[in-house]
Amino acid sequence: MILFKGMRRVPTHLKTPAELVLIRYSTAANISTHDDSRNLNPLQPSVPVGNIESPLLPETPVSWVPSPYTSPGKTLSQYKKLSKFRLTSLVVITTMGGYAMAPAAFDPTSFAMCTLGTALVSAAANAINQYHEVPFDSQMSRTKNRVLVTGQMTPLHAVTFAVVSATTGLSMLYFGTNGLTAALGAGNLFLYTTIYTPMKRISIVNTWVGSVVGAIPPLMGWAGCAGTLDAGAMILAGILYAWQFPHFNALSWNLRPDYSRAGYRMMAVTNPGLCRRTALRYSVAIVGLSVLAPVLDVTNYWFALETLPLNAYFAYLAYKFHEKSDSGSSRKLFRFSLLHLPVLMLLFLANKKEWYFSKPAGEEIKAKDSSLLTIKQSASSLGNVLPVAVAEESR
């Protein structure tokens, strides 16, 4: 940290508005010299755990900032933070995977609608979650820089964003794909905001509910493409359900003091043994489900071979976590889980059973004979909204 004479550099990892400011030395008497003489970081954010006598953070020239506040050019980034953009992206990837794996023709319009709709619904769910959890997020160091906690946005603004986003997303799902996808999206939104979020403070069963929330997006993708759900869809959903456990248990392992103080009931806090066992159990289940995928005609048999090293390494990390259970092993498991999921999705795509869906032979002969054009029954409601007969493409 280079201190220029008269310019105070603030550590950038803190990232709250008051702390990301370069202050020009001015003749104002406000600039205090006590921090420099004490040789301390004046904006040391972390109150040492267990020390309630620690003094209030020394006021800097910009301790108090207007609320709400948007830095110029940062509106979009605020919305991204509100919607937990990276998490939403992961959800969208799983939905795209579900869409791509469904045994039906690929329709670019319905694909785009399905993906965008899911993204918007997920963004809405995350915004509502952040709205509900402001005081709890303030307690935990992982979440204390969220936009609602730091006052950059008002709660009304966040809820309005959520309502608009949910309405747009669900409409996109309903009119762009079909009713089943929209129903799944609405159900998932309800499950996350109304059941999972309050349950986090009531019982450890919230992790199981949260895993169902994570398993629904691929079902949405599948339904968006095929219009129905079948056993193959359940394989994808099952893998995602199982993935949530090693992912979340590893994440929450290092945050036990924070979770306990904020009042969250997580396995890592109340039942560490169960936490370790479920992480291992479900990572082994992923191995089993991946081997089952070719049996149910979702992928070819190479898939089982290709995913074996990936899933085996995942299970190995989970085993290490089960044995050692320290911050190193949990972090490794968590980081690998973030890599494991996209790679698994890619492998699913690469090994899909059938890429082309053509008409059965009987119908083809009929079409060739008659000069009439057959009307395409699409799985997309868009075709039903616009009453135009779309001719079936000849392959």
Next chain:
Amino acid sequence: MNKCFKSQHRILLSQLNLPRCYATAVQKEAPPPASQKPKARVQIVGGLAHKPDPTSVNCDYIGPPDAQSNLRPYVRHYGDQETELARKLRLKRIEVEAWNMDFWTRHNKRFYEEKDDFIRLHKEGETEVSADRMSEFYKSFLDKNWRIHLMYNISWYLKNFDILTLAAAVQVQRLLSRAKRRSGSTQT
């Protein structure tokens, strides 16, 4: 090009009638030296050093997190033109913020005290208490406070929703009054 965009930005913002913050202690941002990371450059207009007086500022202010409750205190501004609804909202917000801060101060104090007691009890010589041992404390703390947390949760959700509906009503009121003023001014 820059000038155009900036003026459009101003016009748009003025249409939205956002609370205007006239900076009292504006720190002009110096062109940063090349050695500094570009990520650090976020300029705050209107930042203040000390807790402002509610009547002297033009918008709400938020301060640094309180050391005991970890919540950030707000200063809710008001002026002469404050409507009845806006006043209700402001008072409700102040009440809920005070209630929140009080709850978490007491809660965190309890947590740290019980944690210190536990550590003192289970510390063998100079070694730190193991993470698994600490888990027992965390679990017992959560179990002891389960009912308190549940009650707090319900109360917080209800109060938060109350504030939300009031804020929505105030916003609608502001929009309507602005529409009335504009249609009134075009008529005259």
